[in-house]
Amino acid sequence: MPCPYYKNKMCTSPLLPEPTDAIVVPSRCLSDDKYRTCKFYVEEKEEQSTLITSTIDDEKLKELRPYPPIHYLDTPIRSGCSFYKLMSYGGYFIAYCEVLGRILTRHEAKLCGMYWNSCPIAKQGYKE
Numbered sequence: 591m592p593c594p595y596y597k598n599k600m601c602t603s604p605l606l607p608e609p610t611d612a613i614v615v616p617s618r619c620l621s622d623d624k625y626r627t628c629k630f631y632v633e634e635k636e637e638q639s640t641l642i643t644s645t646i647d648d649e650k651l652k653e654l655r656p657y658p659p660i661h662y663l664d665t666p667i668r669s670g671c672s673f674y675k676l677m678s679y680g681g682y683f684i685a686y687c688e689v690l691g692r693i694l695t696r697h698e699a700k701l702c703g704m705y706w707n708s709c710p711i712a713k714q715g716y717k718e
Contacts, residue, residue, distance in 0.1 A: 593618075593625035603630040604668040605707075607700045632670055632707075656684055660695045667699045671706035687711075 595602045596619040600609040618624045625631055656662065663683040666676055673688040685699035686692070689711050694702060706712065 591622060592620045593628070593631060595631065596620065596625070601630060603632070604670055605630050605632060605704055607667055607703050608665070651679060654684070654686070654693050656693050658682075661693050663696060663699060667703045669699075669703045669706045671702060671709065671712050673712055674702055674706065 593601075595604075596614070597609070599614060599616075600611050601613050601619070602609045606613075613628075613630060618628060661684055663685060666683045667685060668676075669685075675686040675688065677684045677686060685694040685702065687694055687698075687702070702709065
């Protein structure tokens with residue numbers, strides 16, 4: 591069985607901000623289990639395989655106070671982090687970090703999507 595993230599000759603790993611063919615090695619991607627050694631492969635869990643999306647109401651949006659030029663995402667960015675929440679509003683997406691207790695900028699959301707496994711904030715855990 592080939593890698594579940596290998597689609598249309600592209601890698602669609604949740605660790606990447608967008609699909610790319612730059613890291614594709616067909617001999618590994620199409621193998622029965624070699625792809626498991628790829629640094630962009632993660633075991634699919636229910637929370638990782640589905641994009642957690644909720645809708646924000648206007649009241650919650652006022653509370654979060656996003657600034658569209660830096661916080662609104664045109665496309666959803668996936669992350670394997672359990673503290674990462676993706677919310678939709680008016681055709682855009684907003685990434686939220688439960689550990690930080692705030693919305694993430696586009697740049698932070700991309701980093702969270704790529705490097706969630708080594709995030710020092712998430713490793714410290716969620717503290718109330």
